Amino acid sequence: VNASPVRVGLLGCGNVGGALCELIAAEGAAVAQRTGVHLQVVRVAVRDVGKPRPGIGPGLLTADAASVITDPTVDVVVEVMGGIEPARSLIIDALKAGKPVVTANKELMASAGTDLFAAASGAGVDLLFEASVGGGIPLIRPLRESLAGESIQRVMGIVNGTTNYILTRMTEAGARYDEALAEAQSLGYAEADPTADVEGFDAAAKAAILASIAFGAGVVATDVYREGISTVTAADIAFADRMGYVVKLLAVAELIDAGPTVAVRVHPAMLPKTHPLASVRDSFNAVFIEGAAVGELMLYGRGAGGMPTASAVLGDLIDAAHNLRSGGAGRAPLLGHARIWPMDELRSQYYLNIEVADRPGVLATVAGVFGAHGVSIRSMEQEGLGDEARLVFITHTARERDVQATLAALRELDAVDRVGNLLRVVEAD
C-alpha cells in the first residue's frame, strides 16, 4: 500500500456524488488493502454549500467549481454534475492541468467526446467514463480493453431502464402505455416530464457513446436516428407475444463498412423471445455485442441508480489513481471521423398494422401497395373491429425507404382509416 492518499476533487454531489462519498467512506479501507490505492475526498463543489450533507465535512464544500480544478491538493477530478457547461470547460481545464478525470456525464460524452478524448490524449492523462452508459454494468472497459483485439460488428442494447420497465409492465401485466408510465412515475423510475426517456433521447446519447467506443469513430447523439415508445400500444405487444416476440426499446450501432461507416439508431423493436436481450426485464439494462472472433456477448445489470453508478465511478477512480501512481499512461481513444449510414438504407423485417374498412377487395388493394414498392409480406393477420378490420403484417427483409414509401401510399388509400405503429423486427439467428 502506497501510504500517501490520492486526493479526489468532486464536481457535483447529487445522487451519484453522494453515493460515491458513501461508498468511499464504507469501502475505502478495503480498496486500499486490495489495490494499494488510498482515496481521499478533499474538495466537493456544490450549488448549495449550506445544505447538510451527512458524512461530508462542511470544510470540503465549495460553490466555486473552478477552484476544485486549480486546487493543488486535488490529484484526480470526478465530474458528476451533469449537463454540457460548465462540465465541459471544467473537464478540459482539469485535463490540461494534468489531472485525470472520471465522469458519469452521458450528455457531454455523447456531444463532445471526440474533443475531450483529444484533450486527454494531448495531456497524457486518463479520461474515464464507464458510468456514462449502463450505470454499474462494466461496458466501456470491456469494449476498450478486453475487446481491444476484436473486430466488433454490432452493439445492440437495452440502455434505458425507464422504458424497459414500462414495456415490461405492458407485456407482463397487460397494462396500457399511459398506465405503465404512471406506475413508473409513482415508483420514481420515470420523471414528471418523461420525454428524455420515453422519446429515446437518453438512449440515443448512450448509443452514440457505445458506437464511438466500439468502432473508434466519433458519433454524436444527433447522428442517431431516434423513435420513442410513446406510440407503442397494448395491441402491438399482444401481437408480438403471439408471434414469439417481445417489444423492447433498442439502441443499435452497426459497422456497415470499415471506412468506418456506422449505422446508429434507437427505436422500439420486436425481438425474438429466445434472444438473450428478450429476458432483460423491469428496469435492468443489457448490451449485446457481436464480434468476429468472440461471437456473441451480453453484459447485463442495473443501468441507473446512485449506488450502481457510483460503483462504476469508483472502479474508474481506482484505475485513474493507479495509473497516476504507477506513471502508466492511460489509453485515451482517438476517434476518427465516422460516416453515418442513412436510416433510409436500413434493411430489416418490419411489423406494421393498419385499420381498414371491412369490405371485399381491400386486402387486395393493400397487398398491391406493398408489391408496388417491392416489399414482400411474410405473414398477415386480420382481426375484425366492428365495421373495420385491423390488418397486421410482418414483412420479409425490406429496405426502410421502400417500407416508408409503402406507408405513405397506404395513408392515401380511401379504405385505410389509420396507419398504426411500424416496428423493426430483429430476426432470430
Add this chain to the structure above:
Amino acid sequence: VNASPVRVGLLGCGNVGGALCELIAAEGAAVAQRTGVHLQVVRVAVRDVGKPRPGIGPGLLTADAASVITDPTVDVVVEVMGGIEPARSLIIDALKAGKPVVTANKELMASAGTDLFAAASGAGVDLLFEASVGGGIPLIRPLRESLAGESIQRVMGIVNGTTNYILTRMTEAGARYDEALAEAQSLGYAEADPTADVEGFDAAAKAAILASIAFGAGVVATDVYREGISTVTAADIAFADRMGYVVKLLAVAELIDAGPTVAVRVHPAMLPKTHPLASVRDSFNAVFIEGAAVGELMLYGRGAGGMPTASAVLGDLIDAAHNLRSGGAGRAPLLGHARIWPMDELRSQYYLNIEVADRPGVLATVAGVFGAHGVSIRSMEQEGLGDEARLVFITHTARERDVQATLAALRELDAVDRVGNLLRVVEAD
C-alpha cells in the same frame, strides 16, 4: 503508433494458439492503429515441429519451450499449452526474467494461482488470465478492475458449455442424459471421455479462479465441493419445469464473512425460470455477480472455442504490451488465505425424490423422518409407478447436514426402494 513491435513468444499452438496466430494476422494492423501496439509472433514452441501450420513460418517453430523464455527477442510470453508442468515452471521463469505472461490455463491457475501471482508481483510484471474462465467473456478484467471498489457477495455461473448443452437438450427436447451426451459428443461439444465436464471438474477449476479474484483469497480446485450432472434424470427436469424451474450446473462462490471465509461449490441446481441465468441456453456460459453497491450483474457469451478464447488472450496481450511500453506496472492480485466454509453448513432449499412402496402410512413415516431432522417440507407431489409411488419434495430452507442426515435415514426405511437425486434450489428474489 510506437513503431517497434512487441514480440510475442507462444508456448503451444493447438486450438487456441492457432486461432491466436490467425487473429493477430487478420487484426494486427487494425490493433496497431487503434491501440498503438504492434504485435509480432516471433517464436512458437510446439511438440511436433514437422506438422504443417498454415500462416506460421516454419522458422518460428521450436520443440524447446524453455528457449522461448530465454530468447532475448521475446518480450511477452503467451502460454496456451495447458496442464500443470512444464507450463508452471515456464511461466515462473518468464516472470522472473521480467517478461509479462498471458495464459489461458485454468487448471494451472486453479491450482497454483497464488504462487504465480506472487511471482508476477515480485517481478513487477503482468500475469493476465482472462481466457482461463468463460472463454471470450470479459470476466476477470471486470472483476479485477471495473469492480475494484465493489464488495462482492456472490458469484454464480454457468461456466461449462458441454453440460449446459446437455441440460438444454434434456429440457427443450426431452432427451435422456445419455442421449444428450451422445449428441454433444457427435457435435464435438463433449469429449470421448466426458468426465472432466460432466462430473464438474472443469467447472470446479473455474469456480476456484472466480472465487480467488472476487474475494482476493487463494481458493484452489480441490477446495471446491463438486457434483456433476450424470445422475440428473428426465424426471427431475420435467418436475423442475412444472414447478417453474430449470436445472443448470452452477458454480457458486459466496463470501460468508470478511475473514475471508468463502463457500465454493459446483453442483446441478434448480433455478427459477425468471432468473437471468435460466435463459442461458446451449453451450453458452454466463456469470452472475452480486455486489453491495452495483447490485446484480451478468456477463454472458461463448465460454469455449478457439476463436472466442483467442480473442480474450489477444485482449490481455494488448494490455500487457501496452503496460510494457508505457512502463505502467500491472496490478497482480495478492491473494490472502481463505477459510473454506464446509458444505455441511450450506443453507438452501432442496429438491429430492424417493421411490416408495405404494401403501398406506408410508408418507406419514417419510414425513416423520424429515421432521425428526428439523427439515421442513415446502411442497410434496406424489405420482404412482405401478406398485410404487414416487414422492417429490421441495423443502423450506434447511441445513445441508440435516438434509443429508434425512436422506441417510430414509435409505434405512423398508418402505423406501430408492433415493433419487438431491438438487439445491436457488430461491427467487
